[in-house]
Amino acid sequence: MNFTDTLKNSPAILTEAAIAERLRRRDDVALDPVLFNTPLIYDEHGRGCLEEIYGQYLGIAQRARLPMLICAPTWRVDRSRITLARQKTSINRDAVSFMRGLQKSWQNTDSQVFVGGLVGPANDCYSPSEALSAEDSEKYHAWQIGELAEAGVDVVVAQTFPAISEALGVIRACASAGVICIMSFVINRDGKVLDGTSIAEAIAMVDAETDKYPVGYMVNCVYPTFISAETQSKSLFERLVGIQANASSLNHAELDGSIDLRQDKLEDWGDFMVSLNRQYGVKILGGCCGTDDRYLEYVAQRLV
Template sequence: MLESLLKNHPLILAECAVAERLRRLPGVELHPTLFNTPLIYGPEDARDAMTSIYLEYVETAGHAGLPLLLTAPTWRLDASRIAEAGVPASINTDAVAFLTSLRDHLPPGRVPIAVGALVGPKGDCYRPDLAPDADEAENFHTPQIRELAATPADFLLAQTLPSVDEALGLARAMADTDKPCLISFCTGTDGRVLDGTPLPEAIRRLDDALPRPPAGYFVNCTHPRFLLEAYVPGELDRLVGIQANGSSRDVTALDGAAATEADSVDTWADSMAQLHDRHQVPILGGCCGTSLGHLGALAGIAR
């Protein structure tokens, strides 16, 4: 499904923030290490709030007549974190089932919706110095990736990766499954992966090293302006998506902020439209500091 969407649709929407929006709601408490994932089991009010956020994104895409990518909340759900949290061992599979069931019970005639399964970095997504090397990353991430590959998820997405080495190990594990995969780097104000590697070089390194390269590459937890200032057309041919922060501040400065920070939605959306036009990036969505208004602004690019 993912490959078909990329082939046939020049503009595809991706979800904006979910966990961060839930964090700001009164009465909703996120898990200290698994964030919003345990909410698939309840309490009912919190689960309903999460469902409503996903459905808002579905409705926005439907009104615009645009395909949509949603991702199950499986980010950083490795075996050790699951065991320490005391949640069901099946939580990865259950999280995918939660979202695919939501999608599959929508009324007929909806726009195409692809459901992905997330994988996150082993450590701090803003600390490339703490990231594992490729071999360690492959060994660490393989169990979760194999579990997710056995679910009905349409694709796998490794997200918020601060290091090319860890991305390579993750991509090796994903290449050993039958699911299409996407690799998403966390980039800084200079447009480079946080380990200092220029984004085009990072993409080439993975493409050259893998027997089955990813379907494409993303960036997330960054601002579109940073890429616009760093690269000229033709340098980002394999970049198929961005889930951008609402703020143009350095992502490391935003980490742990007590309140949501965001630039004006119009300014943000204009930069996203420029990235879409100049670098032919088809998938546009949001990350930290984004909400329903941001997705609505992205939907307006098609009009």
């Protein structure tokens, strides 16, 4: 099955927990100041470190016999940052090729593996005032989305968007490139996108403007309870298909730039995640800041 069919028919799909943050805390890895972990694909040791972490996540999905979405490390690898970092213009395509190699190594009939391509906001993901307009966003993100589409990703995952305006431009660029997409917003603990729009209203507005082009929506870099699922309408969960959740229930201002690893009780985090799947049908489950393979393993074991 392709990714859209799998999303429709599978009760649950795993996606990765933290990648870049785990690498940042290692003594044997130096992240690029502009492109973070992406250039590691060109370094033998760096590739090995990436393979180790992705391999942990893929192994969890395989043992649980669940589909897995792994994303190429291309978050905010847009043309301007590539130039600033003096990297190859092919770096997005090369990152997808690296992930395809992992996919080929791990693909099996019990746990189908899909490769996504990450896209991030042009500016600070926690500052909606810095978000691009829809028109500027479409122009800004079109080149990278075109690269990911040419590389043949199964889905573009637009991650940590703080405002509707920039999200609209990304989705329109995906439509122009002919690649399916998931839009993932950052929300506060009151269930609102950082631009002040409720998550339900934001999804409805974007759907209306794009003829429901995204195959679904997610939230990420948030604690599971931030969705306030028990107060939401059932219609929200017809379109909210996933979450990549922080290990900590602290808000973004408290977590951003934190030197210490902030984690709430793993069991609480995992139980909240499983509840989102079982009670509300949120299918794509993964981790964000503070998480690792233990978090994904806890969720996977309880899903099966």
